Amino acid sequence: MAATTATLWLTLSANTPISLSVTVRWLLLAVVILAIPLLYTSPHWQSAGLARWLGLVGGWVFYVSWMQYRPPYFARHWLFYAILLAAMFQALIALLQLTLPGTVPAWFDYPMKNGRPYGVFQQVNVLASFIASGLALALMLLLLPDFSLTQPKAERGRRYALGLVLVLFPALLVWLQSRIGWLGGGISGALLLWLGWRQAKKLTGIAIGLMLFGIAIALIFQINGGVETVEHAASNQARLMMLQDSLKMIVEKPWLGWGYGGFEYGFQHYRLAAGLSTLGFGVVRHPHNEILLWWVEGGMVTLAGMVILLCAGIRLFWLSWRKKGESLALAITLLPLLLHSQTEYPFILSSAHWAIFLLLLAQWDRQTDKAIECTTFSSVTPSFLRVVVPMASASMLIMASFGLYANLSLTAVERNHLANIQPARRAMEFDPWVNTERWHYDQQTHALLMYNQTRDPRLLENYTRWAQDYLARRIDKNVYASWLAIAQYQQDTATYRRLRQEAGALFPTDPRFLTDLPE
Structure with a gap:
């Protein structure tokens, strides 16, 4: 991300105007507000809190830098195919881990955990949301006419390749047995199929058939003992208790919070004071919800920052809803990553998710907000930047x-x-x-x-x-x-x-x- 940011700014010509969309400016305001709790965070945790906030700042700079990128017309969609290729690579590794674990190259050093594959990630749900994002991109690229190629032979090959993805990714999501993967893939998939049905009914019907075929193959393989069924009851209870205890911590310290970077210590000792242990939880380092994590640690100030972030996103979605087409499709492709951040691991634990989220967000913003209330800096500022x-x-x-x-x-x-x-x-x-x-x-x-x-x-x-x-x-x-x-x-x-x-x-x-x- 740092290398990309430096390259983008170095390749900008001297006369290229630097502009910030309305969304970019609202996000900057939120980032500034989210820095305030660093002023009253305990010295024990300031380093961890500062690192996370700097990650947020770096993400904003990366996002703004990508907004300045103007790809040539023939390469305007290469980013989507690059992300889809990355998801395909992870899917292939996961399939090898699942079916032929002995064939995974030793230098990968990624054995299965508890009988479940996870690609190169450290947790199966992280892989599942990554695959769900790839599935959403594949549907967008297949169903929207904006992405079609003019050469019939090339277009036919493109559709065959995307069709293969629509069989493989749903099958893998079934085998991963990740509920957030199912939720992200299911909701984004259904919305994109609805969007595609309005423009290409026959192609959408084929896409539905391919996905159902992949799901059927996966279920047959699983029923025959190819994949061990995972029990989620204990996980459900743990998540519910995390949510309840996190909300109780907010009620106890609503204004200033428990300190940036101090959730791990604060959560366990809050439960310890109530006579509760780590039994059934392990050591909880985050509440499996990005908004709750910032709110618990930073209090009402961070809640205000999060509300601004949400309002900026809602505004952008409203503009997309009015435009439909590629703009709305891009909004839908972000859903698996957004749902993951609110039910699973925060972005700080997967830089791949963070980078892809920002890349897609920048593309979405450029498609949606490019002609609305953009501002250009003075002549001095671009040189400085x-x-x-x-x-x-x-x-x-x-x-x-x-x-x-x-x-x-x-x-x-x-x-x-x-x-x-x-x-x-x-x-x-x-x-x-x-x-x-x-x-x-x-x-x-x-x-x-x-x-x-x-x-x-x-x-x-x-x-x-x-x-x-x-x-x-x-x-x-x-x-x-x-x-x-x-x-x-x-x-x-x-x-x-x-x-x-x-x-x-x-x-x-x-x-x-x-x-x-x-x-």
């Missing part, structure tokens, strides 16, 4: 590259059970921020391993200081267990009893927290 934005984007690209390198180094060290952390130490010299918390975690875990060899008491003292600071921000049963063992070894009875009580309440089934020191 052409210098500052590429420089900032290049800096972000460098930081992200070092972060990726450090991430890979840390992963290699962790897979080697932290036996030698020197490669990670060298990599972290170039990464001052991206992987800092993870690096400190690995350092302290390595220090415990070194203590078993050196018996240096300073290693234990350093660990307890770090653990105290870490557990003021995060909830981690392994850190609790290590600190508890140190307190027991040092015969620090008061610390041991306090930690055991807190850890036992948070993790009541963990045997490490079930015994107390003898009187």
